[in-house]
Amino acid sequence: MSPRVVATVDLGAIRHNLHQIRARAPRAKVMAAVKADAYGHGAVPVARTLVEAGVDALAVACMEEALVLRRAHIGGQIALLEGILSPEEAAMAVYEQLDVVLHDHWQIDLLHALGPTAQVRVWFKLDTGMHRLGFPVEDVPRLQRALTEHPRWQFAGWITHLACADDPDDPFTPQQLARFSEALQGVPGPRSIANSAGLLGWPQTHVDWVRPGLALYGASPITTLPAERLGLKPAMAVASRLIAVRCFNAGETLGYGRHYTCPERMPVGVVAIGYADGLPRAVSSRAEVAIDGQRLPLAGRVSMDMITIDLRSMPNARVGSTVQIWGPGLPAEHLAEAANTIVYELFCGLTQRVQFQHRNG
Numbered sequence: 001m002s003p004r005v006v007a008t009v010d011l012g013a014i015r016h017n018l019h020q021i022r023a024r025a026p027r028a029k030v031m032a033a034v035k036a037d038a039y040g041h042g043a044v045p046v047a048r049t050l051v052e053a054g055v056d057a058l059a060v061a062c063m064e065e066a067l068v069l070r071r072a073h074i075g076g077q078i079a080l081l082e083g084i085l086s087p088e089e090a091a092m093a094v095y096e097q098l099d100v101v102l103h104d105h106w107q108i109d110l111l112h113a114l115g116p117t118a119q120v121r122v123w124f125k126l127d128t129g130m131h132r133l134g135f136p137v138e139d140v141p142r143l144q145r146a147l148t149e150h151p152r153w154q155f156a157g158w159i160t161h162l163a164c165a166d167d168p169d170d171p172f173t174p175q176q177l178a179r180f181s182e183a184l185q186g187v188p189g190p191r192s193i194a195n196s197a198g199l200l201g202w203p204q205t206h207v208d209w210v211r212p213g214l215a216l217y218g219a220s221p222i223t224t225l226p227a228e229r230l231g232l233k234p235a236m237a238v239a240s241r242l243i244a245v246r247c248f249n250a251g252e253t254l255g256y257g258r259h260y261t262c263p264e265r266m267p268v269g270v271v272a273i274g275y276a277d278g279l280p281r282a283v284s285s286r287a288e289v290a291i292d293g294q295r296l297p298l299a300g301r302v303s304m305d306m307i308t309i310d311l312r313s314m315p316n317a318r319v320g321s322t323v324q325i326w327g328p329g330l331p332a333e334h335l336a337e338a339a340n341t342i343v344y345e346l347f348c349g350l351t352q353r354v355q356f357q358h359r360n361g
């Protein structure tokens, strides 16, 4: 049985992208975001590759994601970006030696309740304007006191997160940077600011630690700076197959809602991928796929299991041909734009029906 939709993840590309990231921020340590199943690329193989390539730390959203990695015997620093949510998670963080990113005083209390002998590595997240998670910057002196009260806690550093770094001209980023550095003036401890957009577009955010996610997977969050120009390699290629080739006369319509009308007699391909695989329905008649490098437009609605494509520029395409949905030479960013979404959502949206293959591990 051959799979319908295959996502091939090139772990060599992830190593390459880590190398590029290090070259861009040579003095910073790298905390690699592998949350959300490594942005849909497979948390365990990606994390293993990064650890073997010498990444300084991994970051996940929550305890469940960290435990997946620990159970796969992935050692080293793993940070919980949302911190701990219960007394059980506090104890588990200590037991599993996870870095806890604390964003509120009730989380400090959860660790405090473990008693004076608990050893844990903590980060403090400051809210400099994202207004999602983080202590108000005015709390810095209080946080410093919490550290002196808990001498067994190892302090990892101060974190903040940027709201608008994907726009290289947005004045909010310098404002956030100013708030962060003012709040921490004269305060010891490593600093971490940059996500991928900061890393790629704002060198002043690099400081002690960078926290890239998307760039590791070979995509760019900045529309004016495409990944290829930044020297990043897309790590994921998604492909399906042609399962039918038909020919229709001018005026005949394709698929649900008769969304596409054939302008002339034309060959039409049916490809075995649909929104149940993670291809957004919003790209109906708006995106391109490719066969042997030749780009072919979608013609008609994306349905649950299939799309129809215009084969006029490739009339001899055959059933069984591989159809590239995104990957090297066909950036996922273009498809995301056609779907009016971001590439993060495309990567995370692939469903269990897609078969994953990891290469160059």
Ligand SMILES: Cc1ncc(COP(=O)(O)O)c(C=O)c1O
Pocket: 033, 081, 161, 194, 195, 196, 197, 211, 212, 213, 214, 215, 221
């Ligand atoms: C706190 C934090 N740091 C770093 C990242 C990585 O971001 P990106 O994938 O844009 O590099 C994220 C992702 O959302 C995050 O929430």
